[in-house]
Every structure is written in structure tokens, then in C-alpha cells.
Amino acid sequence: MEIVKTGRNRARTSLPACDATGVRAAAAILLLMVLVLAGCARPPPRTATTPKPPVPCLSQPDDGTFAACLNTELNQIWDREFRATGGRYTEARLTVGEERTEDGGPDRAFYRPRSGVHLPTRYLDAVHNAHGPVAQVVLTFTMAHESGHHVQFLLHPRTGATVNEREAQADCYAGVWARKEAEAGGLDIERFRAATNAEMDRLSTYPDETATHGGPDQRLVSLDKGLRSGNPATCDVGQLTWG
Numbered sequence: 001m002e003i004v005k006t007g008r009n010r011a012r013t014s015l016p017a018c019d020a021t022g023v024r025a026a027a028a029i030l031l032l033m034v035l036v037l038a039g040c041a042r043p044p045p046r047t048a049t050t051p052k053p054p055v056p057c058l059s060q061p062d063d064g065t066f067a068a069c070l071n072t073e074l075n076q077i078w079d080r081e082f083r084a085t086g087g088r089y090t091e092a093r094l095t096v097g098e099e100r101t102e103d104g105g106p107d108r109a110f111y112r113p114r115s116g117v118h119l120p121t122r123y124l125d126a127v128h129n130a131h132g133p134v135a136q137v138v139l140t141f142t143m144a145h146e147s148g149h150h151v152q153f154l155l156h157p158r159t160g161a162t163v164n165e166r167e168a169q170a171d172c173y174a175g176v177w178a179r180k181e182a183e184a185g186g187l188d189i190e191r192f193r194a195a196t197n198a199e200m201d202r203l204s205t206y207p208d209e210t211a212t213h214g215g216p217d218q219r220l221v222s223l224d225k226g227l228r229s230g231n232p233a234t235c236d237v238g239q240l241t242w243g
């Protein structure tokens with residue numbers, strides 16, 4: 001009899017959680033576990049107000065990953081624009097850092113309908129040497145302009161526009177894209193415009209550049225037209241003034 005009694009006493013002493021308070025706590029924990037398992041205690045869904053980090057492509061470590069990132073953003077904006085007007089957008093290809101040739105290779109970015117946007121090594125080197133820490137902001141304009149030629153090719157494949165008109169139109173499309181990208185929180189327009197102006201000044205020192213693309217002041221007029229409107233229709237050749 002004593003052994004049994006001792007056992008009961010020990011049990012009572014070694015399990016203090018079995019008093020009334022302990023039972024309620026254990027019941028609450030059990031209820032919580034049941035709710036979690038039943039999916040009733042899920043955290044609330046995230047709202048859509050999470051801010052987008054500004055200019056994410058500029059944090060990329062090198063020109064290759066930067067250009068690939070920016071190309072995605074360019075394509076996303078233009079794809080949305082084309083869809084909004086019932087059009088169909090196809091992405092432009094991108095080539096970054098082409099092999100140097102005996103004469104140094106191309107010294108400027110360019111676009112070809114078949115092969116897309118090209119950022120040759122010699123051009124990238126020149127941009128980094130001239131613009132240092134804002135080189136990739138400059139390249140943002142460069143890619144927006146070359147993508148503007150792609151948009152031009154898709155919208156007006158057999159245009160009779162002059163070289164000057166085509167270049168001004170690409171600048172205008174670059175402005176349209178920048179406006180949309182800024183509205184999405186991915187671009188600081190003032191920083192973009194300042195870097196663009198600096199690159200236009202640099203390019204104007206090339207002998208044939210002003211004859212084909214216009215001087216920096218003319219080019220900014222076309223860019224600003226797109227920046228203000230955010231509407232590709234305002235870049236139609238008949239809508240732009242030259243000279």
C-alpha cells in the first residue's frame with residue numbers, strides 16, 4: 001500500500017502542469033495546433049503595396065548582366081504598350097561586348113532587324129572612360145534608343161523616313177519608354193536625362209554623328225516629346241519636327 005501511495009504522491013509532485021491552469025494552457029496550445037493544421041491561423045496575405053526597388057538593373061555587377069536586366073525591362077514595357085493597342089511585340093535580340101577587329105570594331109551601339117541591339121566592346125569602353133560612375137545610366141539611354149529602332153522596325157517596317165527622321169523617332173521612343181519605366185518606379189528621370197545629355201554631347205564630337213542624329217539640343221527635343229507624352233503615337237514622323 002505504501003508503494004502505491006508514494007507513487008501517487010510522486011506523480012502529483014512531478015506533474016504540476018496538470019493543475020487547472022496547466023490544463024487550460026495545454027488546451028489552448030492544442031487548439032492553436034489544430035487551427036494551424038486546419039489552415040485557420042495563416043498569416044494575412046501580403047498586400048500589393050510592397051514598393052519596387054528603384055532602378056534595380058543599375059545594381060548589377062557588370063555590363064553583361066546589366067544589359068540583360070535592362071533588356072527585360074525594355075521588352076516588358078514595349079510588350080505592354082503594343083498589347084494596349086492590339087499590336088504584337090516580339091523581343092529584340094541583344095549582343096554585349098563583341099570581339100575587337102583589326103580596326104578596333106564598331107565604336108557605337110547599333111541595331112539590326114535580324115540581330116537586334118548591339119553594344120560593342122569598343123563602345124562600352126568609351127562610355128566607361130567618358131562617364132565613369134554613371135556609365136550604366138548612359139547605357140540605359142543607349143539601349144532605350146536602340147530598342148526605339150526595334151519598335152520603329154515593328155511599327156513602320158517600310159517607312160520612307162529619312163535617316164534624320166528615323167534617329168529622332170528612336171530618341172522619342174526612348175523618351176516614351178523612360179516615362180513608362182519611371183511611372184513603374186524603375187527610373188529616375190532627372191538622372192536619366194542628365195546622363196543622356198552628357199552622352200549626346202560626347203557623341204556629337206564624332207564627325208558623322210550630328211549629320212545623322214542631329215545635335216544634342218535637337219535630340220533632347222525628340223527625347224522630351226516622348227518623355228512628356230508617354231505615348232508612341234506622338235513619335236510618328238508627321239508629329240515630330242526636325243532641324
Ligand SMILES: [Zn+2]
Nearest residue numbers: 145149167170
Ligand atoms: Zn539610332
